Amino acid sequence: MQEWFDKDFTAKQVYGRLFKQAGRYRWALAMGILSGMILGGTLVPIYQVLQPAIMQMQSGGLGIGVGRPTEDGNVKAADGSVKPAADIRAKGAMPGWVKKVEQVAASCGITIFNDSGDVRVSFFLLVLLAVPLAFVFRLGMLYLNSYTLQWAGARVVRDLRNDMFAHLQNQSLKFFGTMDVGRIMSRCNGDPLTVHIVIAQTVVELCKAPFEILASIGFVAYFAIKNDMVEMIGLALVGYPLVIWPLATIGRKIRVYSRKGLERGAILGSNMLENLTGIRVVKAYHTEEEEKEKFKRSNQECVKVALRGIRISLLINPMMEGVTILLSILFLAICFWRGKTFAEIVPLLTPMIMAYKPLKSIGKIQASIEAGRAALTRIYSFLDMDTALPVAEHPVAKKSFDTNLVFEHVDFSYAVTDRKVVQDANFVLGRGQTIAVVGATGSGKTTLANLLVRFYDPTQGRVLMDGVDLREMVMADLRKLIGVVTQETILFNTTIAENIAYGTKGATQEQIEQAAKLANAHAFIIAHPDGYRRIVGDKGFVLSGGERQRVAVARAILKNPPILILDEATSALDTVTEQQVQEAITRLMENRTVFVIAHRLSTVRHADTILVMDQGRIIEKGSHDALYAAGGVYQNLCDVQKSVR
Numbered sequence: 001m002q003e004w005f006d007k008d009f010t011a012k013q014v015y016g017r018l019f020k021q022a023g024r025y026r027w028a029l030a031m032g033i034l035s036g037m038i039l040g041g042t043l044v045p046i047y048q049v050l051q052p053a054i055m056q057m058q059s060g061g062l063g064i065g066v067g068r069p070t071e072d073g074n075v076k077a078a079d080g081s082v083k084p085a086a087d088i089r090a091k092g093a094m095p096g097w098v099k100k101v102e103q104v105a106a107s108c109g110i111t112i113f114n115d116s117g118d119v120r121v122s123f124f125l126l127v128l129l130a131v132p133l134a135f136v137f138r139l140g141m142l143y144l145n146s147y148t149l150q151w152a153g154a155r156v157v158r159d160l161r162n163d164m165f166a167h168l169q170n171q172s173l174k175f176f177g178t179m180d181v182g183r184i185m186s187r188c189n190g191d192p193l194t195v196h197i198v199i200a201q202t203v204v205e206l207c208k209a210p211f212e213i214l215a216s217i218g219f220v221a222y223f224a225i226k227n228d229m230v231e232m233i234g235l236a237l238v239g240y241p242l243v244i245w246p247l248a249t250i251g252r253k254i255r256v257y258s259r260k261g262l263e264r265g266a267i268l269g270s271n272m273l274e275n276l277t278g279i280r281v282v283k284a285y286h287t288e289e290e291e292k293e294k295f296k297r298s299n300q301e302c303v304k305v306a307l308r309g310i311r312i313s314l315l316i317n318p319m320m321e322g323v324t325i326l327l328s329i330l331f332l333a334i335c336f337w338r339g340k341t342f343a344e345i346v347p348l349l350t351p352m353i354m355a356y357k358p359l360k361s362i363g364k365i366q367a368s369i370e371a372g373r374a375a376l377t378r379i380y381s382f383l384d385m386d387t388a389l390p391v392a393e394h395p396v397a398k399k400s401f402d403t404n405l406v407f408e409h410v411d412f413s414y415a416v417t418d419r420k421v422v423q424d425a426n427f428v429l430g431r432g433q434t435i436a437v438v439g440a441t442g443s444g445k446t447t448l449a450n451l452l453v454r455f456y457d458p459t460q461g462r463v464l465m466d467g468v469d470l471r472e473m474v475m476a477d478l479r480k481l482i483g484v485v486t487q488e489t490i491l492f493n494t495t496i497a498e499n500i501a502y503g504t505k506g507a508t509q510e511q512i513e514q515a516a517k518l519a520n521a522h523a524f525i526i527a528h529p530d531g532y533r534r535i536v537g538d539k540g541f542v543l544s545g546g547e548r549q550r551v552a553v554a555r556a557i558l559k560n561p562p563i564l565i566l567d568e569a570t571s572a573l574d575t576v577t578e579q580q581v582q583e584a585i586t587r588l589m590e591n592r593t594v595f596v597i598a599h600r601l602s603t604v605r606h607a608d609t610i611l612v613m614d615q616g617r618i619i620e621k622g623s624h625d626a627l628y629a630a631g632g633v634y635q636n637l638c639d640v641q642k643s644v645r
Helices: 011-041 043-059 085-090 096-107 121-169 173-178 181-206 209-226 231-277 279-284 288-313 316-338 342-354 356-384 445-452 475-480 496-500 509-518 522-526 545-559 575-589 624-630 633-641
Strands: 074-076 082-084 404-412 422-430 434-439 460-465 482-486 563-567 593-597 609-614 617-622
Touching: 011 043, 011 121, 011 181, 011 209, 011 356, 043 209, 121 181, 121 356, 181 209, 181 231, 181 356, 209 342, 209 356, 231 288, 231 356, 316 342, 404 445, 422 445, 422 593, 422 609, 422 617, 434 445, 445 563, 445 593, 445 609, 475 482, 482 545, 496 509, 496 545, 509 522, 509 545, 509 575, 545 575, 563 575, 609 624, 609 633, 617 624, 617 633, 624 633
Parallel strands: 434 593, 434 609, 482 563, 563 593
Antiparallel strands: 074 082, 404 422, 404 460, 609 617
């Protein structure tokens, strides 16, 4: 399935952008293209020697004559006529380059031909020695062509991945709330891999095959004009496009199925990620078999789409070969009708045959280009999408929190058509004070915290820090001033020490351990043989809930922010663990401005101000004693819990 931001691009658009991105590696691309041109050019000398070699074979001699030498120095042709060898050379029976070689060799005192018009044995042996050297040169050009282009291609794909990941980091939480993580991963990892395969297999051929085809067509035209076979030029001009015709016919369908394949692959990856993330639930409800069947169905859909694309792409070669056979039959028929000899046919037939391999490569290139276009379309659609929070034209740098945080008539909804999650929120949080927010689930408590740390922007109203709208502040400065500890603790699959130091560059081991001690985490950390080097597993899998929470508190202590947000940080813990975590949080709250989202009201009775929320509105505001005495919603919440009175 396509995402809301997916667009359609032409091949020119996507490959134009890709080539522009590859501009920094232009020297490698230039070397690859140049070596490809040279590779194509090396075919011309091969074609040039074909006719003289065949004529010599027909004459039975060793050289490049057009008949058998006689005793008087003349040459007896295949039709029985006897002509002087010099006359035959003068009439152009041999290629023009042979005469030029003869002239250059004569100026150096080297005799190529003997009196009978045959090549001297010594020169023939020299030519034989040059063939392996030419072959080694061609291999060198082939290696240079392949390596330089694949080198550039690998780096372009690396840059694409870097750009996509960086772009992903810049998106707002609103984007992540609407997107499937598995499909995002597929797009950022799988699609560039498809482009890498396209570049590795396609660009190399694309910088070589056209020049080989051009060399073949050029020689056909040259030889046909020189030997009064102009109709062969027409055959070539009609024939080569006919061979390529299947590519244009099938290419569009290949692109369609390639795109569908990428989308199905993204869904498959999403299913796997979802299963592995929720594996505890799968095990607890014993739904392994259902999950297997679900994955099989998704996998089968991937295979079906892939096979459809394969069936279409495999039609290219048979269609090309069929057209080639028909053209070859037509060529031989024309030659027979014109009464052409074997020596006249082979020099024309050989380049046509030699051109078939690069033409076949062009067929594969077309299929790869369409697959690459599908992947690049998804990549550039993603890169063109932007849900990042807007940045002020001249953002205000702010390195400290001095006076207060103010919510002024703040409204917020996740989409234009959605109901307001927060409505007309007004309150002030002074420096060094603690404000607590309570209310039923879905009343908007966490949304207030998200607006405070600027995960979202208000749809109406303002959030101010020391009189500065958060939207006007440098984002990095704002985030450095705020620390967050949530109920759902997120740890990374690395060591405990690295998790504590996350976000605090240059933290020493001593500082990490001191933060862990203040968070009541040091004891359980050193109790394990690996200590602070212990790997916590995916999302802190090897640690208990209380241990994970204390590591998160240690992280916040080490960051040492002046403003702290606590989002129901102890609500999911048992009584003993909660006490340990609460002690750590109490230390963390000292001398800080604290915004607390509370589920257990016993943890917030000492807050300077308590906000009671209901359906996005702040319906009560005041201290614990004042609110309880007022006999409103807050009193009812306290009475239900029976632990605050």
